[in-house]
Amino acid sequence: MPGLTLDVAHLLAGGLVLVSFTLLYQDRMFGVLNVFALHAFVVSLSVAWQAYIQVAPHLYITAAIALLFKGIVIPVVLRRIVVRLNIHRTVETVVGIGPTMLAGMGLVALSMALMLRVTATADPLAREDLTFALSVVLLGMLMMVTRRNAVSQVIGFMSIENGLIMAATGAKGMPLVVEISVAFSVLIAFIVIGIFLFRIRERFDTVDLQALHDFRGERE
């Protein structure tokens, strides 16, 4: 049933883009964390579906890692950090919700205009998968630039990683990179949580990057 396999893959990939949009307008820390858990859940479903239709059992490992680490462990750990740092009330955004959403739509349109044109000859599954993946990557970047808070930026970065994993699994038979990129995303998450947040906490009593920016630039 080629029609069904395509439809389900598209549904999941499109769902991931939708969740990325949802991430953009969260204005509570816990909201961001919950939506990110959903993001990881959707990406793990998408990867599992790719594993099923490509008959590539090793991809199930990737799906499981995405689900367990990004869907459960990291949100729980971040939630603890947020509570301990007492920053759960609001998220400071640099740009308002409305313009951010409009920019997000522009980015999705851009990725469609670009990818659908250049991949005209590629197989349809990979083609639309790549388009959605690029959208997720761009939306993740948008989230990173519109947030000041270090925790939200890390979430934005991990959503970029999710998009990349989707792109890598959509590229049929791609060697090595899936496992390695997952291992790295876990490593990155640990580095960020372990070192930066605790150090920043230790030194500043805040993880608001605005506080960090006050020290930036040339020391006059």
Next chain:
Amino acid sequence: MSALGFDAVGAVLIIPGGAAALLALLPGYRLSARLNVLAALATLLSSLTLLFARPQTGSYLLVDDTNIVFIVLTTFVGFTTSAFSASYIAHELEIGRLTPTYLRFYHSMYQVLMFAMNLALVSNSIGLMWVAIELATLTTVLMVGIYRTHEALEAAWKYFILGSVGIALALFGTILIYMAARPVVGEGLDAMLWTVLIERVGAFDPGLLDVAFVFLLLGYGTKVGLAPLHAWLPDAHAEGPTPISAVLSGLLLNVALYAVLRFKMLLAANAGALAPGPLMVIMGLFSLIFAAFMLYRRRDIKRLFAYSSVEHMGIITFAFGMGGPLANFAGLLHMTMHSLTKSAIFFTVGHIAQVKGTQRMSDIRGLTETHPLLGWGLVLGVVAIAGLPPLGIFMSEFLVVSSTFAREPVLAILLVVGLLIAFGALLLRLNGLAFGEPTGSLAPVKASYVPLFAHLAIVFCAGIYLPGPLVEWFQHVARLLG
């Protein structure tokens, strides 16, 4: 032959990897610093044997004429920097900027960084290369933040965010290359192998290659420090330990540039794909002119030379973007000279900052009177980096400019304007730093001058006379780069 060659490639990776593990376990910084130097020396020696015995190309590792230049340069500067680090780092411990635990971590990370850079250079798989560059990024992020001051943390955070976004873009580009290769090469490992890709790239879909290259250029270009993606670079250079600034400027930027060059060669071999040159020319020229103006407003000595690195990476990218045997030759030469000179400058700057206790340029004056060796070392280094004859950088810049004049006079004029602006800024700053009424601490400095003057001597000799075999070798590589 091949067995020996394989061992040499293995050694270039295993020595730093093993040393990293060993240094993580050993207490006592004196021993670690010495071991660090020893390991770097052993890596250098094994990389030199690669010149004589090439290993067979495997599915993961590759040594060819292109990357061997980079490998030898990386291991050489890695060795001299470790020698500088040994004389530099003890002082950081004395003044309490680092604790013994952090120092142990520092030495271990230094070797991990060498491992990651060597792996990026010898990897045959574009996926493995990406992983290695990511590892190098993460390592340097940790090193930049090692002093744990406000500024260091902010610099590390900025570097981490920008570096990761860059590395994410590069991964997307890598995936696109795989997508382009898959219909032609087939699924699996082969479609990511450099040696396979370059042979069969002619049949790849040009549209996909174009998009992939844009992502790769932006992604790895962030790591090269090309403007406007350079924002992390001055902070990371200024706030981390000085040996790391030397390695960042001298080596890591080159490694990222090497990745860009590999993909440029790939695109050049496909008739239907867009010409990668103009993109690189534009980014290179913009970086050069932007950084040249930024040099005037710097007050921090390490930031000054960080912007100078942006400027020089711009020149090198410009030269490789112009392409052709002569411009590529000039680019390779300039890259080598810049690595040697810039790391030498950071060696002096490190000692200067230690003895004066500050990085503010207004507090550092009259160095040639108070610390003649350091002061004149700095003068020599800055004269070299500004591109005055008869030093090596003058020759490579002259080659870049003259080869450009022959083909694109307008670009050459822009290039010269950028070079002159940067030249003015550097000499202006140098005048204040090296001459005039001495200020600040007059304490004698416990520095090791050997790495510093070894680099400057090479740069000086290269400016006067380049040995014939070296010229032939560089010319050969320049032809390969297309």
